[in-house]
Amino acid sequence: MIEEKQETSVLKSISNNLMVQNVDETLNFYTGIGFNIVYKSAKNGVAYWAYIKKDNVELFFQSKESLTKEFPELQSYSNGGALTLWFQVDNISKWYEEVKDKTDVIRPFGITDYNGAKEFVIKDINGFILHFSDFDLKGEINKSEM
Numbered sequence: 001m002i003e004e005k006q007e008t009s010v011l012k013s014i015s016n017n018l019m020v021q022n023v024d025e026t027l028n029f030y031t032g033i034g035f036n037i038v039y040k041s042a043k044n045g046v047a048y049w050a051y052i053k054k055d056n057v058e059l060f061f062q063s064k065e066s067l068t069k070e071f072p073e074l075q076s077y078s079n080g081g082a083l084t085l086w087f088q089v090d091n092i093s094k095w096y097e098e099v100k101d102k103t104d105v106i107r108p109f110g111i112t113d114y115n116g117a118k119e120f121v122i123k124d125i126n127g128f129i130l131h132f133s134d135f136d137l138k139g140e141i142n143k144s145e146m
Helices: 023-032 064-070 092-099 137-145
Strands: 018-020 036-043 046-054 057-063 084-088 104-111 118-123 129-133
Touching: 018 023, 018 064, 023 036, 023 046, 023 057, 046 064, 057 064, 092 104, 092 118, 092 129
Parallel strands: 018 057, 084 129
Antiparallel strands: 036 046, 046 057, 104 118, 118 129
Protein backbone atom coordinates (compact mmCIF):
# COMPACT_ATOMS: atom_id res chain seq x y z
CA MET A 1 0.00 0.00 0.00
CA ILE A 2 1.20 3.54 -0.79
CA GLU A 3 1.62 5.67 2.30
CA GLU A 4 0.06 9.11 1.90
CA LYS A 5 2.05 11.91 3.49
CA GLN A 6 -0.29 14.84 3.09
CA GLU A 7 -3.72 15.72 4.41
CA THR A 8 -5.36 16.68 1.11
CA SER A 9 -5.26 15.22 -2.35
CA VAL A 10 -3.49 17.12 -5.13
CA LEU A 11 -4.10 16.67 -8.84
CA LYS A 12 -0.63 16.88 -10.35
CA SER A 13 -1.16 16.60 -14.08
CA ILE A 14 -3.44 15.47 -16.87
CA SER A 15 -2.51 13.61 -20.00
CA ASN A 16 -4.60 12.70 -22.97
CA ASN A 17 -4.75 9.25 -24.48
CA LEU A 18 -6.16 9.67 -27.97
CA MET A 19 -7.66 6.67 -29.74
CA VAL A 20 -6.31 6.20 -33.26
CA GLN A 21 -6.66 3.50 -35.87
CA ASN A 22 -2.94 3.23 -36.64
CA VAL A 23 -0.32 4.45 -34.17
CA ASP A 24 2.59 4.14 -36.62
CA GLU A 25 0.85 6.31 -39.24
CA THR A 26 -0.06 8.80 -36.51
CA LEU A 27 3.59 8.96 -35.44
CA ASN A 28 4.62 9.62 -39.03
CA PHE A 29 2.20 12.56 -39.17
CA TYR A 30 3.30 14.12 -35.88
CA THR A 31 7.05 13.61 -36.39
CA GLY A 32 6.52 15.21 -39.79
CA ILE A 33 5.33 18.41 -38.10
CA GLY A 34 8.12 18.45 -35.53
CA PHE A 35 7.14 16.22 -32.60
CA ASN A 36 9.57 13.66 -31.20
CA ILE A 37 8.79 10.12 -30.12
CA VAL A 38 9.53 9.74 -26.42
CA TYR A 39 8.30 6.17 -26.04
CA LYS A 40 6.56 3.61 -28.19
CA SER A 41 5.03 0.26 -27.18
CA ALA A 42 4.87 -2.31 -29.96
CA LYS A 43 3.77 -5.89 -30.41
CA ASN A 44 5.10 -7.88 -33.38
CA GLY A 45 6.68 -4.68 -34.73
CA VAL A 46 3.40 -2.73 -34.75
CA ALA A 47 2.98 0.20 -32.34
CA TYR A 48 -0.13 0.10 -30.16
CA TRP A 49 0.71 3.02 -27.82
CA ALA A 50 3.04 5.99 -28.08
CA TYR A 51 4.08 9.10 -26.22
CA ILE A 52 5.32 12.09 -28.22
CA LYS A 53 6.50 15.54 -27.25
CA LYS A 54 7.38 18.92 -28.73
CA ASP A 55 8.70 21.56 -26.36
CA ASN A 56 6.27 21.46 -23.37
CA VAL A 57 3.42 19.63 -25.14
CA GLU A 58 2.89 15.91 -24.68
CA LEU A 59 0.44 13.66 -26.54
CA PHE A 60 -0.37 9.98 -26.05
CA PHE A 61 -1.86 7.78 -28.77
CA GLN A 62 -3.29 4.30 -28.43
CA SER A 63 -4.67 2.01 -31.11
CA LYS A 64 -8.40 1.45 -31.08
CA GLU A 65 -7.81 -2.29 -30.89
CA SER A 66 -5.64 -1.94 -27.78
CA LEU A 67 -7.72 0.75 -26.08
CA THR A 68 -11.04 -1.03 -26.54
CA LYS A 69 -9.55 -4.19 -25.02
CA GLU A 70 -8.79 -2.09 -21.96
CA PHE A 71 -12.07 -0.13 -22.06
CA PRO A 72 -14.77 -2.05 -23.99
CA GLU A 73 -17.10 0.91 -23.38
CA LEU A 74 -15.22 2.76 -26.14
CA GLN A 75 -15.89 0.16 -28.84
CA SER A 76 -18.74 2.12 -30.46
CA TYR A 77 -16.72 5.33 -30.72
CA SER A 78 -14.77 6.34 -33.79
CA ASN A 79 -11.39 8.05 -33.98
CA GLY A 80 -11.22 11.81 -33.91
CA GLY A 81 -13.64 12.42 -31.08
CA ALA A 82 -15.80 15.45 -30.57
CA LEU A 83 -13.01 17.60 -29.21
CA THR A 84 -10.35 20.06 -30.16
CA LEU A 85 -6.87 20.30 -28.76
CA TRP A 86 -5.87 23.90 -28.08
CA PHE A 87 -2.15 24.76 -28.06
CA GLN A 88 -0.65 28.03 -26.86
CA VAL A 89 2.34 28.85 -29.10
CA ASP A 90 5.14 31.38 -28.90
CA ASN A 91 6.28 32.68 -32.30
CA ILE A 92 3.16 31.26 -33.93
CA SER A 93 3.87 32.64 -37.41
CA LYS A 94 7.08 30.58 -37.52
CA TRP A 95 5.19 27.47 -36.36
CA TYR A 96 2.57 28.05 -39.07
CA GLU A 97 5.28 28.25 -41.73
CA GLU A 98 6.76 24.98 -40.42
CA VAL A 99 3.51 22.96 -40.63
CA LYS A 100 1.17 24.55 -43.19
CA ASP A 101 2.35 22.48 -46.14
CA LYS A 102 2.45 19.21 -44.18
CA THR A 103 -1.23 18.86 -43.27
CA ASP A 104 -4.82 19.97 -43.87
CA VAL A 105 -5.17 23.59 -42.77
CA ILE A 106 -8.84 24.11 -41.95
CA ARG A 107 -8.48 27.68 -40.70
CA PRO A 108 -5.50 29.57 -42.14
CA PHE A 109 -3.25 31.82 -40.09
CA GLY A 110 -4.99 35.02 -39.12
CA ILE A 111 -6.01 37.36 -36.33
CA THR A 112 -9.26 36.73 -34.48
CA ASP A 113 -11.94 39.40 -34.20
CA TYR A 114 -12.94 38.46 -30.65
CA ASN A 115 -9.57 38.67 -28.86
CA GLY A 116 -6.93 39.78 -31.39
CA ALA A 117 -5.01 36.52 -31.12
CA LYS A 118 -2.98 35.10 -33.95
CA GLU A 119 -4.10 31.57 -34.65
CA PHE A 120 -4.61 28.76 -37.14
CA VAL A 121 -6.28 25.35 -37.09
CA ILE A 122 -5.29 22.06 -38.69
CA LYS A 123 -6.72 18.55 -38.75
CA ASP A 124 -4.55 15.51 -38.17
CA ILE A 125 -4.88 12.20 -40.01
CA ASN A 126 -7.24 10.86 -37.32
CA GLY A 127 -9.70 13.74 -37.53
CA PHE A 128 -8.49 15.54 -34.39
CA ILE A 129 -8.76 19.32 -34.61
CA LEU A 130 -5.52 21.04 -33.52
CA HIS A 131 -6.05 24.72 -32.70
CA PHE A 132 -2.87 26.79 -32.36
CA SER A 133 -2.98 30.28 -30.85
CA ASP A 134 -0.68 32.85 -29.28
CA PHE A 135 -3.46 33.90 -26.88
CA ASP A 136 -2.38 33.76 -23.22
CA LEU A 137 -5.65 32.73 -21.57
CA LYS A 138 -4.18 32.35 -18.09
CA GLY A 139 -2.51 35.75 -18.34
CA GLU A 140 -5.78 37.38 -19.43
CA ILE A 141 -7.66 35.77 -16.54
CA ASN A 142 -5.01 36.93 -14.07
CA LYS A 143 -5.24 40.50 -15.45
CA SER A 144 -9.02 40.53 -15.06
CA GLU A 145 -8.79 39.34 -11.44
CA MET A 146 -6.53 42.23 -10.41
